[in-house]
Amino acid sequence: MALRRRGAVQYPAAMKLLLDSFWRAAAYCLHPKVIGFSLLPLVLGTVITMGLGWFFWTDAVTAVRAALESWLLIDAALKWVEAVAGASFRSVIAPMIVVAVAAPVIVVLSVLLVAWLMSPAMVNLVEQRRFPGLARKQGGSGVGGVLWALGFTLVALLCLLLSMPLWFIPPLVLVLPPLIWGWLNYRVMSYDVLAQHASVDERRQLMREHRAPLLAIGVVSGYLGAAPSLLWAASAMTLVFAPVLVAVSVWLYTLVFAFSALWFTHYLLAALDALRRQAVAAAAPTGEIIDVTPSPAPLAPPTPPDAPHNGP
Numbered sequence: 678m679a680l681r682r683r684g685a686v687q688y689p690a691a692m693k694l695l696l697d698s699f700w701r702a703a704a705y706c707l708h709p710k711v712i713g714f715s716l717l718p719l720v721l722g723t724v725i726t727m728g729l730g731w732f733f734w735t736d737a738v739t740a741v742r743a744a745l746e747s748w749l750l751i752d753a754a755l756k757w758v759e760a761v762a763g764a765s766f767r768s769v770i771a772p773m774i775v776v777a778v779a780a781p782v783i784v785v786l787s788v789l790l791v792a793w794l795m796s797p798a799m800v801n802l803v804e805q806r807r808f809p810g811l812a813r814k815q816g817g818s819g820v821g822g823v824l825w826a827l828g829f830t831l832v833a834l835l836c837l838l839l840s841m842p843l844w845f846i847p848p849l850v851l852v853l854p855p856l857i858w859g860w861l862n863y864r865v866m867s868y869d870v871l872a873q874h875a876s877v878d879e880r881r882q883l884m885r886e887h888r889a890p891l892l893a894i895g896v897v898s899g900y901l902g903a904a905p906s907l908l909w910a911a912s913a914m915t916l917v918f919a920p921v922l923v924a925v926s927v928w929l930y931t932l933v934f935a936f937s938a939l940w941f942t943h944y945l946l947a948a949l950d951a952l953r954r955q956a957v958a959a960a961a962p963t964g965e966i967i968d969v970t971p972s973p974a975p976l977a978p979p980t981p982p983d984a985p986h987n988g989p
Contacts, residue, residue: 691887691889691890692890694890694944694947694948695890695893695894695944697943697947698940698943698944698947699940701939701943702936702939702940702942702943703936705799705802705803705939705943706932706935706936706939708802710798710802711799711802711935711939714794714795714798714799714935715795715928715931715932715935716928716931717794726779729779734775737775738771738772738775739771741771741774741775742770742771745770745771745774795931795934795935795938796866796869796870796938799935799938799939799942800869800870800873800874800938800942800946803939803942803943803946804874804946807943807946807947808946808947808950811874811946811949811950811953812874812953813873813874814874814875814876814879815872815873816871816872816873816874816875816876816877816878816879816880817868817871817872817873817875817877817880818872819872821868821872822868822869822872825864825865825868826865826868829861829864829865830861830865833857833858833860833861836857837854837857840853840854840857855896855899855900855903856896858895858896858899858902859892859893859894859895859896859897859898859899860892860895861895862894862895862896862898862899862937863888863891863892863894863895864884866895866937866938866941867880867883867884867891867941867945868880869938869941870938870941870942870945870946871883871884871945871949874946874949875949879949879952879953882952883945883948883949883952887944887945887948890944891941891944891945894937894940894941894944898933898936898937898940901933901936901937902930902933902934902937904929904933
């Protein structure tokens with residue numbers, strides 16, 4: 678049955694669903710399974726980081742230090758800084774560069790692990806606890822989700838590149854990047870949440886009708902995702918606390934991702950359930966049609982002829 682086209686969802690209903698899914702997502706972050714899944718990528722990322730550090734830390738620092746000393750201009754600048762800041766500066770600049778390069782890699786690795794491990798688990802958790810009877814129509818696939826994410830990621834990166842000249846305008850630098858990343862979150866997370874449960878037509882209709890609320894969820898999640906970066910600016914001694922800050926940052930990133938996934942999941946599965954209920958109600962018979970037009974009176978039965986009269 679073809680789905681009926683509709684416009685955007687009504688504002689009061691969208692706000693009610695948005696706030697309801699928000700507090701449910703926040704409450705689910707305290708669920709033991711969610712906490713366990715948020716720590717699992719941290720443990721895996723920490724093990725990988727420690728392994729790479731154990732085998733490659735010395736070589737990486739030595740290579741960076743040699744590269745800095747081989748460039749005459751940089752070497753002259755380092756000597757000038759040593760004269761101002763002290764001789765110990767040269768010994769810490771190479772480790773700082775290694776940490777600065779490795780930290781984004783660790784964060785990206787964490788996000789990828791969370792996307793791989795946590796998103797399907799969060800969808801299944803919400804389904805089991807709130808929508809056990811929600812049918813799965815398999816409107817998406819794993820390969821389709823990867824291609825979908827790659828395509829929209831390239832579009833988002835292109836938009837970021839084209840919008841960079843506008844970042845020099847102070848208000849826009851706080852608006853454009855979160856808006857672009859929020860749009861990317863909305864497109865990617867909506868597909869991931871609805872891939873197994875919604876049909877292609879249902880997914881398109883939900884993403885069209887709920888575009889504004891889903892974009893708002895994506896933007897808020899983007900701002901929350903930037904919060905762990907404040908740990909690096911909180912102290913000038915980030916190199917000393919780098920192991921702790923990396924671990925805490927990775928865990929916060931995973932927790933924010935879990936909250937974002939839960940928020941999208943609660944919102945979209947509730948919207949999908951409501952959409953199907955409306956479709957069932959619209960298709961259900963409303964009863965027999967009663968004709969209220971007065972009908973003509975029924976014809977009286979014919980009067981039998983009088984019996985013949987026999988006279989005397």
